[in-house]
Amino acid sequence: MANALGTVSFWILSAVIIFSALMVVISRNIVHSILWLVVTFLGTAGIYLMLDALFLAAVQVLVYAGAVCIMVVFGVMLTRRGNIRHSNLFNSRLIIAAPLVGLILSAAAYLTAASTDNVPLSDGKVPADTVGSIGQWLLSSYVIPFETAAILLLVALIGAVFLAREVKTDDRH
Amino acid sequence: MIEFAMHHAWLVPLLPAVAFVIIVFLTRPWPRLSSAVSIAFMLASFVTAALAAYGVFTDPHFKHHPLIYTVRWFGMQGLNIDVGIYLDPSSAMMIFMVSLVALLVQIYSTGYMKGDPGYSVFFSYLSLFAASMLGMVLSSNLLQMFVFWELVGLCSYLLIGFYSFKISAREAAKKAFITTRVADFGLLLGILAVQIIFGTLNFDELTQMAPNFENYTTAGMMTLIAVLLFIGPVGKSGQFPLHVWLPDAMEGPTPVSALIHAATMVVAGVYLVGRNMFLFAEVESALYLVAVTGAFTAFFAATIAVTQREIKRILAYSTVSQLGYMMLALGVGSLTASFFHLWTHAFFKALMFLAAGSVLHALHHKADVWEMGGLIKKMPITGWTFVIGGLAIAGIPPFAGFWSKDEILLAAYQSGHYFLFLLASITAFLTAFYMWRMIFLAFFGEEKPENHPHESPANMTVPLVVLAVLAAVGGLIGTPSTPLWQQWIYYGHPHHIEPNVIIMLSSIALAAAGIGLAYLLYVRDKEKTNAKDLARRFQPVYKLLYNKYYIDEMYQWFTRVVVDGSARITYLFDIYVVDGIVNGSAAITKGLGSVMRYFQTGKVQTYALVFYMAVLVITVVLAFTDASSSVLVMGGAE
Amino acid sequence: MTGISVIHYVLLSAALFSVGLFGALVKRNAISVLICIELMLNAVNINLVAFNRYVTPETFVGQLFSIFVITVAAAEVGVGLAIIIAIFRNRLSVNLDDFNWLKW
Numbered sequence: 001m002a003n004a005l006g007t008v009s010f011w012i013l014s015a016v017i018i019f020s021a022l023m024v025v026i027s028r029n030i031v032h033s034i035l036w037l038v039v040t041f042l043g044t045a046g047i048y049l050m051l052d053a054l055f056l057a058a059v060q061v062l063v064y065a066g067a068v069c070i071m072v073v074f075g076v077m078l079t080r081r082g083n084i085r086h087s088n089l090f091n092s093r094l095i096i097a098a099p100l101v102g103l104i105l106s107a108a109a110y111l112t113a114a115s116t117d118n119v120p121l122s123d124g125k126v127p128a129d130t131v132g133s134i135g136q137w138l139l140s141s142y143v144i145p146f147e148t149a150a151i152l153l154l155v156a157l158i159g160a161v162f163l164a165r166e167v168k169t170d171d172r173h
Numbered sequence: 174m175i176e177f178a179m180h181h182a183w184l185v186p187l188l189p190a191v192a193f194v195i196i197v198f199l200t201r202p203w204p205r206l207s208s209a210v211s212i213a214f215m216l217a218s219f220v221t222a223a224l225a226a227y228g229v230f231t232d233p234h235f236k237h238h239p240l241i242y243t244v245r246w247f248g249m250q251g252l253n254i255d256v257g258i259y260l261d262p263s264s265a266m267m268i269f270m271v272s273l274v275a276l277l278v279q280i281y282s283t284g285y286m287k288g289d290p291g292y293s294v295f296f297s298y299l300s301l302f303a304a305s306m307l308g309m310v311l312s313s314n315l316l317q318m319f320v321f322w323e324l325v326g327l328c329s330y331l332l333i334g335f336y337s338f339k340i341s342a343r344e345a346a347k348k349a350f351i352t353t354r355v356a357d358f359g360l361l362l363g364i365l366a367v368q369i370i371f372g373t374l375n376f377d378e379l380t381q382m383a384p385n386f387e388n389y390t391t392a393g394m395m396t397l398i399a400v401l402l403f404i405g406p407v408g409k410s411g412q413f414p415l416h417v418w419l420p421d422a423m424e425g426p427t428p429v430s431a432l433i434h435a436a437t438m439v440v441a442g443v444y445l446v447g448r449n450m451f452l453f454a455e456v457e458s459a460l461y462l463v464a465v466t467g468a469f470t471a472f473f474a475a476t477i478a479v480t481q482r483e484i485k486r487i488l489a490y491s492t493v494s495q496l497g498y499m500m501l502a503l504g505v506g507s508l509t510a511s512f513f514h515l516w517t518h519a520f521f522k523a524l525m526f527l528a529a530g531s532v533l534h535a536l537h538h539k540a541d542v543w544e545m546g547g548l549i550k551k552m553p554i555t556g557w558t559f560v561i562g563g564l565a566i567a568g569i570p571p572f573a574g575f576w577s578k579d580e581i582l583l584a585a586y587q588s589g590h591y592f593l594f595l596l597a598s599i600t601a602f603l604t605a606f607y608m609w610r611m612i613f614l615a616f617f618g619e620e621k622p623e624n625h626p627h628e629s630p631a632n633m634t635v636p637l638v639v640l641a642v643l644a645a646v647g648g649l650i651g652t653p654s655t656p657l658w659q660q661w662i663y664y665g666h667p668h669h670i671e672p673n674v675i676i677m678l679s680s681i682a683l684a685a686a687g688i689g690l691a692y693l694l695y696v697r698d699k700e701k702t703n704a705k706d707l708a709r710r711f712q713p714v715y716k717l718l719y720n721k722y723y724i725d726e727m728y729q730w731f732t733r734v735v736v737d738g739s740a741r742i743t744y745l746f747d748i749y750v751v752d753g754i755v756n757g758s759a760a761i762t763k764g765l766g767s768v769m770r771y772f773q774t775g776k777v778q779t780y781a782l783v784f785y786m787a788v789l790v791i792t793v794v795l796a797f798t799d800a801s802s803s804v805l806v807m808g809g810a811e
Numbered sequence: 812m813t814g815i816s817v818i819h820y821v822l823l824s825a826a827l828f829s830v831g832l833f834g835a836l837v838k839r840n841a842i843s844v845l846i847c848i849e850l851m852l853n854a855v856n857i858n859l860v861a862f863n864r865y866v867t868p869e870t871f872v873g874q875l876f877s878i879f880v881i882t883v884a885a886a887e888v889g890v891g892l893a894i895i896i897a898i899f900r901n902r903l904s905v906n907l908d909d910f911n912w913l914k915w
Contacts, residue, residue: 010815014823021827021850025834030843037846040827044853047820051864053874056856056881063881068849068888075842075892079899090837091908093782097836100782104789105829111796112821119817124868134871134878142875149882156886163893775911778844782836 010050017043030076030087034069041065055131175231178224179240182258182311185225185268186321188218189275190304196297207293211300212279218307219272222265229265230661236262241377243313251372257313259376262661263512267310267444270516271437274523275303277636278432281527284633285428285534295335299432302328306437310444314374315364318445322360322405325441326353329433333425345424352418356408360445363401367452370394376448383451392456399452399459403466406442411493412500413470417725420489427530430485431523434492440515443499447508450664454506464504468585468593468600471497473722475603479610480708480718483540484529487611491566492522494600498581501597507584508664513651514581516658517573520647521565524640528559531633532615535626542611547620551627554634556616558641563612565644567605568684573648575681580651582676601680605687613695820861828854841895841905845888852884 020039027033041064048057076087127133138146178184192214200207229235243257279299286295305328309321327350334346368374370390371382382388386395406412411419422434433439446453446463453459471494478490495518502511533540535552549556565572568579578601585594628634651658653672660667694703708715717723772783831850838844856877863873899905 007815010819014819017823018826018830021830024846024850025830025838030840033843033846037849040850041853044857047823047857048860051820051860052868053860053864053877056860056874056877059878059881063885064849064853068885071888071892072842072846075845075895078896079842079905081899081903081905088838088840088843091778091839093778094837097782097833100786100789101829101833101836104785104792104832105825107789107792107796108825108829109822111792112818112825116818119866121817121865122868126864126868130871134874137871137875138878145879149879153882153886156889160889160893163890164896773914775914776908777910777913778836778907780913785832785836 006050009046013043013046013050017047028088029085031073031084033088034072034076037072038065038069041069052126052130055134175224175228178221179228179260180242182221182225182240182260182268183242185218185222185272186304186308186311188214188221188304189300189307192300193297193304196293196300201293201297204292208279208283208296211296212276212283214300215272215276215279215303218303219269219276222268222272222307225260226265226269229260229262235260235265236661239264239377241313243375246317252368253373254316255314255375256317258311259313260311263444263447263508264310266512266516266662268307270519271306271310272303274437274519274640275299275306275432277639278428278523278527281431281530281633281636282426282428284630285530286426289426291335295332295426298328298331298335299428302332302433302438306441309441313376315367315376315379315449316374318448319357319361319364322409322441322445323357325438326350326357326409329353329422329438332429332433333422335425335429339424342424345418345421349418349422352415353408356405356415358404359401359408360405363398363403363405366394366398366401370398379449380451383455386455395452396456396459399449399456400462402449402452403446403459403463406446406500407466408442409445410439410442410496410500411470412442412466412497413473414724416470416474416493417728419493420486420721423483423485423489427485427526427533430489431526431530434489434526437519439492439496440499440519443496443503443511443515446500446503447512447664450503450508453503454664460504460506462504464501464585464588464590464593467497467500467502467504468596469497470494471501471600472596472603473497475600475607476718477721478607479603480715481607482543484532484542484545484611484615485526485540487542487607488522488525488529491604491608494604495522495566498578498597498600501593502581502584505584505588505590505593506664507580507588509659509662510577510580510584512662513648513658514574514577517565517577517644517648520640521562521572521574521644524558524637524644525562525566527633527637527640528555528562531555531629531637532559532626534629534633536624539624542614544621545615545624546618547616548624548626549616550620552629554628554637558634558637559616560612561641562644563608565648566608567688568601568680569688570681571645571649571652573644573646575684576648576651579677579680582680583673586673586676598680598683602683602687605684606691609688609691610695613691617696817861817865820857824854824858824861826854827851827857839906839908841898841907842892844907845891845895849884849888852880856880 017040020036020043023036024033024040027036041060045057045060045065048054048060080087189211192211195210195214196207200210229240239259239261241257241259243255246254246256248254279296282295282299286292289295302325305321305324309318309325312318312321330346330350333349334342336342337346364374367379371379373379373382386392408415408418419434419439423430425433453463474490474493474497478487478494481487481490495514499511499514499518502508502514531552532545532548532555535548535555536545539545549560561572565574568575570576582594582597582601585597649655694707720726772779828851831847831854834847834850835844838847859873859877859880863871867873895905898910902909904910
């Protein structure tokens, strides 16, 4: 029965994710888009839970649904201009982009279906303590990428501050 | 001393070359010093050459075993080029003659070129010329000979164009250079063919190989080689139809004419054919071509000379004619006669050119013989030496020209080419006539009051006297009673020809008749009415001859119509086809660009769109072509 | 109804990616494009985690990779917003069609 439960929850979560993602794209109001984005992120977190990725689910909620969305809302606020109801419109590339994306999706689906039997599935067990294991991995084998990512974030922080800084209009330089 | 000179014969060309370098880099600002350096080195070269020649001519061993010294110049697979000296009686004779004439001309030039702004440069050119010519004569292989041959051509260009402020001099220099270049191309092809077929260019090896040429190639190929090699001498020695540069070359200073265009350079072609006689002797047809070319040139140039008015121009055509004689002699297989005439001609023609220079010097470059007259009274040394030269070239015994010309006529007669013999005999008559026409007009008859001639200084007359002596007695070493020459310089075996008294007498008679006719027309007939009458009566012929058979005009017509015409066609081809392709491809690129620029909107989303289109295309191509479809399917190929 | 396998997750990921790509190509607002790129990154993460779960469940390489993707995505959003704000200061617009400087 656990299997049936998993199946049902997968389809529900998938429906939520796809629908909310479509709403992100379709909404004419940018703020609504961001709200639907939060729903998408939460659905993705649910998918992570189903895949036994507890730590990632938590990160997904904290970083994406929390921090990134808040930051994007701030961005919208700082660049607001005109009527917010028409802040998120389509451009003229729709006619070309729609069939293109459709084709890409079809190709991807076809290739996925064609490789159904080729995936080397494993019957191994997921360790009980996933979060602790990830912590040990990160601070042993993957410590250098970990630190590099830290430096990347620092650089991004300084770069963002530098780019978004108010340009002084006085003639001191 | 003699041993040293013979084993160091390379000094002969080297010394004038050193003089050239010294003058160009050190002593050019001091004209007197430059000429002193030039003459001193030339004298040293002459002494070395004379000693070496003496050494060669006292040891009969050298008749068949030339003295050869070589060093490796460069070598590669299948091609080894040496550079060295090849001293045999022929080259020994040549270095002696060339260095002697060069020395005399340099001494003469100190007077003739006095006060010229290019005095030092002139002497450096003369030195370089002498070095090139001597180097060519002593060459031990064909390629070395070609290098010096080209150097000689370069010097002639420099010296003909020496008065480069005159347009005519510049044009003449270019004409000489280009005409001889055309011919040299044939020579170069011939040299390449020799290298390809025989695998060597050394004269000593070729001499061994040529008689057995059937081991290497066919008779047709041999003929081709000989003809190609002959094209070079046709240009350099002014044979028909490439003689046109030689008369124009008189634009150079007169000593240059004497040195280059009479005595030495132009005989380079004759010498080359003589040196390669072992090749020519193997193919009858090539020899016959040489003989016919020579005889025709001799006759043809003599007829032109009959009507010319400028003193140097008459001498120039006479040179062409005499060179024709030498070629004729080679063509009938008599190296002896050819080189004998080369030897005597060098002296009497140098003498006549230098004397003509003396006349021009005195008359301030008034060149028309009709405006001269009676010069012998004011310029006795010049005049009488000129007369000796005239007697020599006309073939009056015992002067030098008689013996050598007689040798040629005899050789032609005995070879059985009676028509060529006849042509040569008529030429002998014409030669005597036009030479003495010039002498009578210029030196005898009435003095022209507007001329104020004066005898030239000693440094000009001394070389004249020396050359006059040589022109008088230079032939005595080859008379039938004292056949020294014939015992030393020959091809194959000693040239022994029974003297033919009838030919000898008839040639004297022809020469005398020519002189006599000139006397009748131009001395006895004070007003020259008969001469003018003749010119009027045979107006078309006279005009044809006076205009040198319109050969220059024909070449110009050829240049204008054929060369310019084909240039015009290629110009149009260039404009419409080549430029069309270039401009067309540019236009296509531009057109494509103007279409493509609509894709480059500068908008990032458009780029992303195109980017993903490409991704789709690549994915589809990879996924649905058999070879690599498995790459994109999860799990890989297995 | 059989059990859910890795293929289902991959198809979900493909669908989410396509939606994100579509949005990134057709939206005018630069911030919206940024959001859509986040969608695409999420699709990639789903893929990584799904394969990690089904192919090598004992280790966490796929998950670790996802963590780095999230890190980079966060940094990217930060810098991207900063650029958009800087451009907005100059141009008073966030409409990508107004920006056609990406040429020459």
